[in-house]
Structure formats: structure tokens, C-alpha cells
Amino acid sequence: MSKLGFQAFAAGMIVATSVLGGTYLLSDHQSATADSEKKEVTEKQVNQFLKSNGQVSITSEEYEELLALKKEEVVQEDSENQQQTETAKETEQPKETEEKKEEVxxxxxxxxxxMTTSEVSDVLEQNAIIASSFEFDQYLIKNNFHTRVQLGTFEVQKGMTFQQLAEAITR
Incomplete structure (x- = not known):
């Protein structure tokens, strides 16, 4: 841009700023301040609003009591579920060990x-070989297996450690 172009641009900025400044100074400020004044809301108005929306208001103390009751219920449900689970485990323990042996x-x-290592990890997670693709991907990177992954088809199975899986796909 030439020197004349810069001068024209600067003159335009000065004119635009002057016009905006003059408009601001000559405008009516009272309408702007009237809108920004705070309107007081009464308790009656709040209650009417809540009632019209099907809601109720409670005090902080009542809220804390409700939270405490809810926590007690959750703890009781958890203990009941745990007892039921322990009872079920005791009765079905022999069956589970047989199922685990067959579940390879x-x-x-x-x-x-x-393919990236994260894509490989995602495929392994989708096929229930590993629990977390992110953790396996991080393992590959930390132990420098990510640079040695080979192309091809590899047989893997559930229960293999990350080390075994990494060795299988980097042969």
C-alpha cells in the first residue's frame, strides 16, 4: 500500500471516530440509564412465577435435609445391593469359574x-480384547512400540497383557 493509501485510510478512521463520538455525546442518555436500573422483585412475584411453572421454593435448611435423606437412601440401597451380590456370588461361584474358563x-x-496405533487400539477395544484403547495406546507410545507396529494379520485373545499384545503386533 502506498503512502497516499495509508493517509486516506487514517483520514477515514478519524472521520468515522468523530462521527461516532458526536453521536454518542448528542444522544439521549436517559433512556439507556432507565433500562439499566435494577427492578426490585418481591417474594410474592417469585412465588407466583414458581407456581405458574409448577415449581416450589424451599429453604437452604430443608434442602440440606433432603440431601442428607437422599444420601442415606443411596447408602442403604448400595448395602442391600452389595449383600444381594455377595449372596449371588456365593451360590453361583462354581458356575462362574467354569464360564470364565470357556470365555476365551x-x-x-x-x-x-x-493405520495409527490409536486405530489399532480402538479395534482391539471394540472386539473386547482390551478394556481401554487409550491406556493401550499410551502403553505403546511409552514403551516405543508405536514405531515398530507391523502390517499383517495377528491372532490375539482376551486376557493378554499389554506387553503380550504389543509383542504380537510388532513381530
Missing amino acids: IKYNITIKEG
Whole structure:
């Protein structure tokens, strides 16, 4: 931009600022201050509003009491659920050990060109091989396995450690 262009731009800015400043000084400030005045809301108005919206107001003390009661109910439900779970575990413990032995999930993962370690981790999580794709991905990065992942199809199974999985896909 030339020197003349800068001068024209500066002159335009000065004219625009002068026009806005003059408008502000000559405008009626009373309407702006009237809108900004605080309006007092009475308790009666608040109660009418709440009633019209199907709500009620309570004091802080009542609210704290309700919270305490709710916490007691949750604790009681948790203890009841825990007792039921323990009873169920005791009666079904032999069956569960048999089911766990049969519950071996095997999966053939195919790693293609351009796949990232996070994509590989996501596939493993989606197929119930690992519980957390984020944790496995972080393990690969921390232990420098992310640079050694190989292309191909690899057989993995549920219950393998992160170390075993990493070794399987980096052969």
C-alpha cells in the first residue's frame, strides 16, 4: 500500500471516530440509564412465577435435609445391593469359574498401511480384547512400540497383557 493509501485510510478512521463520538455525546442518555436500573422483585412475584411453572421454593435448611435423606437412601440401597451380590456370588461361584474358563475371546486383527496405533487400539477395544484403547495406546507410545507396529494379520485373545499384545503386533 502506498503512502497516499495509508493517509486516506487514517483520514477515514478519524472521520468515522468523530462521527461516532458526536453521536454518542448528542444522544439521549436517559433512556439507556432507565433500562439499566435494577427492578426490585418481591417474594410474592417469585412465588407466583414458581407456581405458574409448577415449581416450589424451599429453604437452604430443608434442602440440606433432603440431601442428607437422599444420601442415606443411596447408602442403604448400595448395602442391600452389595449383600444381594455377595449372596449371588456365593451360590453361583462354581458356575462362574467354569464360564470364565470357556470365555476365551480370540480375534484376528488386520493392521493395514496407514493405520495409527490409536486405530489399532480402538479395534482391539471394540472386539473386547482390551478394556481401554487409550491406556493401550499410551502403553505403546511409552514403551516405543508405536514405531515398530507391523502390517499383517495377528491372532490375539482376551486376557493378554499389554506387553503380550504389543509383542504380537510388532513381530
